[in-house]
Amino acid sequence: MKSSKETRNTTPRRTFLKSAAAGAGLLILPSGTRIGAAAPSNKLNIALIGAYGRGLAFYDVISSENVVALCDVDEDHLAIAAERFPEARHYVDWRRCLEQDDIEAVVCCTTDHTHAFVTMWAMNRGMHVYCEKPLTNTVAEARLVRETYLANKDKLATQCGMQRHAHENFNRVAELIRDGAIGTLEDVHAWGDRQLPRPGYLPAEGEPPENLHYDLWIGPASFHPYNPGYFEGRPGMNCLQWNMYWEFGSGQIGDMGSHTMDIVWKAIKAGHPVSAEATGDPFNPEVTPVKLTATWEHPANDWRPAIKVTWHQGGAMPTSPRNYVDLEKIGHGAMFRGSKGVLVSDFTSRILIPGVDQADMTYYTPRSEDELIPPLGHFQHEWIDACKGDLKTTCDFDYAGTMTEQLLLGLVAYRVGEKIEYDGATGRVTNNAEANALLGREYRDGWVLNG
Numbered sequence: 001m002k003s004s005k006e007t008r009n010t011t012p013r014r015t016f017l018k019s020a021a022a023g024a025g026l027l028i029l030p031s032g033t034r035i036g037a038a039a040p041s042n043k044l045n046i047a048l049i050g051a052y053g054r055g056l057a058f059y060d061v062i063s064s065e066n067v068v069a070l071c072d073v074d075e076d077h078l079a080i081a082a083e084r085f086p087e088a089r090h091y092v093d094w095r096r097c098l099e100q101d102d103i104e105a106v107v108c109c110t111t112d113h114t115h116a117f118v119t120m121w122a123m124n125r126g127m128h129v130y131c132e133k134p135l136t137n138t139v140a141e142a143r144l145v146r147e148t149y150l151a152n153k154d155k156l157a158t159q160c161g162m163q164r165h166a167h168e169n170f171n172r173v174a175e176l177i178r179d180g181a182i183g184t185l186e187d188v189h190a191w192g193d194r195q196l197p198r199p200g201y202l203p204a205e206g207e208p209p210e211n212l213h214y215d216l217w218i219g220p221a222s223f224h225p226y227n228p229g230y231f232e233g234r235p236g237m238n239c240l241q242w243n244m245y246w247e248f249g250s251g252q253i254g255d256m257g258s259h260t261m262d263i264v265w266k267a268i269k270a271g272h273p274v275s276a277e278a279t280g281d282p283f284n285p286e287v288t289p290v291k292l293t294a295t296w297e298h299p300a301n302d303w304r305p306a307i308k309v310t311w312h313q314g315g316a317m318p319t320s321p322r323n324y325v326d327l328e329k330i331g332h333g334a335m336f337r338g339s340k341g342v343l344v345s346d347f348t349s350r351i352l353i354p355g356v357d358q359a360d361m362t363y364y365t366p367r368s369e370d371e372l373i374p375p376l377g378h379f380q381h382e383w384i385d386a387c388k389g390d391l392k393t394t395c396d397f398d399y400a401g402t403m404t405e406q407l408l409l410g411l412v413a414y415r416v417g418e419k420i421e422y423d424g425a426t427g428r429v430t431n432n433a434e435a436n437a438l439l440g441r442e443y444r445d446g447w448v449l450n451g
């Protein structure tokens with residue numbers, strides 16, 4: 001059970017709040033509880049960075065809190081958010097926003113290539129963070145974000161926006177796998193069918209509109225000229241206008257891969273892989289592959305042998321376990337193969353196929369009701385409650401950071417075109433110098449990741 005609102009955790013912003021409150025004429029009680037007209041009790045001071053698009057999905061959730069800051073590179077988007085949160089201060093540059101001293105928690109819904117930046121700056125300032133998926137845009141960023149979270153996990157609540165994790169099907173799948181419903185786990189597959197082919201970065205076209213701070217949108221990426229095509233998607237789907245370009249995103253392995261691999265990740269409890277290899281479309285230096293198959297090897301752990309995990313996208317698919325099961329009908333799915341059967345899952349449902357003559361199911365005992373993994377409830381509220389309570393969430397930056405590191409390592413293997421051996425303890429590829437150079441990225445002058 002999460003702690004109730006009444007047991008809100010002491011925040012690392014305490015010191016600041018004391019001095020700010022003194023200036024604002026507020027009284028701070030020794031327990032850290034603020035009272036005063038401007039400080040409704042027990043509400044979080046939240047900044048929403050990326051205030052439209054996916055940000056819209058947070059309006060209702062954060063409206064129960066104090067939304068004290070809004071940031072968006074598009075002033076028209078800021079104006080929409082300001083109508084809903086009239087008390088908040090406005091920013092176009094998230095670095096200035098994070099200087100606002102009363103912010104306790106940040107929701108980040110910006111482009112993928114800025115996730116790690118906003119997240120690092122916020123955690124470095126003692127702010128809780130909810131960051132949209134994919135958590136980062138490079139392997140090195142994923143490691144830094146995870147390590148920083150782990151060093152601060154007694155102070156910070158974090159959550160990565162893999163909200164499908166709240167589907168109870170994720171729990172049921174994990175239970176079936178862990179309890180041996182398919183026998184000994186042998187290998188695992190996840191896939192996504194989305195295809196968004198692009199030839200390369202969009203050509204220069206016109207000038208950015210006055211409301212858009214295009215240079216801030218580019219942020220730490222190399223400069224690419226403005227084209228309205230990066231911005232013409234509908235709210236919450238505009239990421240599909242830019243997330244296939246290497247500098248701005250990681251394509252479908254990061255996008256839907258973050259959601260779909262989560263079904264797998266919850267069940268297999270994998271740490272770092274020891275290898276990665278991938279094949280797909282011919283390499284394009286500007287655009288991530290549409291078609292891709294990436295495979296990672298995971299060593300044995302205390303409940304299963306070594307396994308292979310494979311991601312398929314853009315037309316690549318695993319082989320169906322039986323010709324009467326058409327995996328192509330499942331747009332985003334996962335398949336677990338074991339010694340006695342197969343489990344196929346989408347986000348909300350699953351089918352179990354005892355696969356061999358001996359698979360009489362006598363080896364499997366379903367859990368009693370009180371042994372089931374409990375539902376986590378509302379995914380975004382889980383984070384808000386954690387900020388005020390025990391700091392624990394299901395998709396924290398340890399869980400999501402490790403998974404994102406693995407997914408993005410698959411793209412590194414794809415780029416070098418051969419199997420790479422990976423040392424998860426050091427975050428280094430041990431057999432390929434070129435791959436090591438691709439774990440991180442150069443940033444544009446003036447942009448500091450760990451700021």
Ligand SMILES: NC(=O)c1ccc[n+]([C@@H]2O[C@H](COP(=O)([O-])OP(=O)(O)OC[C@H]3O[C@@H](n4cnc5c(N)ncnc54)[C@H](O)[C@@H]3O)[C@@H](O)[C@H]2O)c1
Pocket residue numbers: 049050051052053054055071072073074077092093094109110111112114132133134161162163216217219235236237238239240255
């Ligand atoms: N969890 C999910 O199901 C889900 C669904 C959709 C999108 N997303 C994620 O949310 C993020 C945003 O996606 P989107 O489709 O809303 O994209 P978008 O291009 O519409 O951007 C969202 C908002 O952020 C603003 N923005 C962009 N860069 C910014 C910056 N550097 N600083 C401040 N504001 C900035 C944009 O102007 C826009 O208002 C992506 O990372 C995407 O993967 C997650």
